[in-house]
Amino acid sequence: MAAAAAQVLVSSLVLMMVAAAAATYSYPDQPTDYILLSRLYRRGPERAQCIGRNRKCRLMVLQCPWQCPDRKSTVQGKQSCFIDCSPKCEATCKRRKPNCRGYGSVCYDPRFVGGDGVMFYFHGMSDKDFAIVSDSSMQINAHFIGKRVQGRSRDFTWVQALGVMFGEDSRSLTVGAKKVGVWDDEVDQLVFTYKGEPVVVPAGANSVWTSDSGDVRVERIAETNSVELAVEGLLSASITVVPITERDNKIHKYELTRDDCFAHLDIQFKFFNLSSAVDGVLGQTYRPEFHNPVKVGVPMPIMGGEDRFQVSSLISADCKSCVFQAQAQAQAAASSTITDMGLGMEVATQCSSNSGSGGMMCRR
Known part of the structure; x- marks a missing residue:
């Protein structure tokens, strides 16, 4: 019982910390489906919290993969992080410019x-x-x-x-x-x-x-x-x-x-x-x-x-x-x-x- 109560307390604290971080580190010029959070490490991957209408993703915190830690890559040809709060609820690496050999x-x-x-x-x-x-x-x-x-x-x-x-x-x-x-x-x-x-x-x-x-x-x-x-x-x-x-x-x-x-x-x-x-x-x-x-x-x-x-x-x-x-x-x-x-x-x-x-x- 004590362990279960402790787990509930920890979960509540995590949600409160996420909400506080979102309020502290949001940026007004970001897409409406997520807000940026602070990085866990100085050179760590970017993080974001989903705030859009997709209930599956709402309040979910997504972290960019280490292979593409930033939404904007400064290296020519390198993949950037793509934060998708609808419908997949994931942060993935992708080349965001058109792939002229790709579908569509x-x-x-x-x-x-x-x-x-x-x-x-x-x-x-x-x-x-x-x-x-x-x-x-x-x-x-x-x-x-x-x-x-x-x-x-x-x-x-x-x-x-x-x-x-x-x-x-x-x-x-x-x-x-x-x-x-x-x-x-x-x-x-x-x-x-x-x-x-x-x-x-x-x-x-x-x-x-x-x-x-x-x-x-x-x-x-x-x-x-x-x-x-x-x-x-x-x-x-x-x-x-x-x-x-x-x-x-x-x-x-x-x-x-x-x-x-x-x-x-x-x-x-x-x-x-x-x-x-x-x-x-x-x-x-x-x-x-x-x-x-x-x-x-x-x-x-x-x-x-x-x-x-x-x-x-x-x-x-x-x-x-x-x-x-x-x-x-x-x-x-x-x-x-x-x-x-x-x-x-x-x-x-x-x-x-x-x-x-x-x-x-x-x-x-």
């Missing part, structure tokens, strides 16, 4: 790796927008930039911006790369909007912008040009702005000039709670019955379907294959327009609603 990646000109693990290219068209993912709960579009070289039958293309819509009120979030002449790694080239208004994500690695509702978060994962975007319960994405290098320009004969290095996005998505009716260039590859039509083993397997996936703007859902249920915008046939935010385009907020939904599932 969209990189280069542009090359996709689908939810089925198959790599393919989707060329699209320059200055056009295409549905990357369209589901009953969200829509992700991409704005393509590019150029036509003399003698070629198609454009070289890259993804310059993403538009995300979600929720019954069809809230919108955009992230894009500015048009850049000569590239400088020290200058940040990312621009953001939320619900049609410009968003400023504070400078510096690990700084965070969070929506007023708390379910949208943008965290810088480097001093400049790299962020992790998350919409609670729907998706997370690692995004980095990169230029076309002089070496790539020579190898691929893009014929770029010094007035535009075609800065574009490398992206890797992770999705939660996709339905079995999900569509879009990338989204379709997450359907359980999907059979990828591309020719595996050829140097450049091409995925077609531009006519199925093209949308009228970065934040519209009017493609032939779109399944996003945009109730609020379906009632408003014509909405306002977002001012050009340095992306070189206007973004109409008009959406249409097509039928199509299915049982809930979660894949890679």
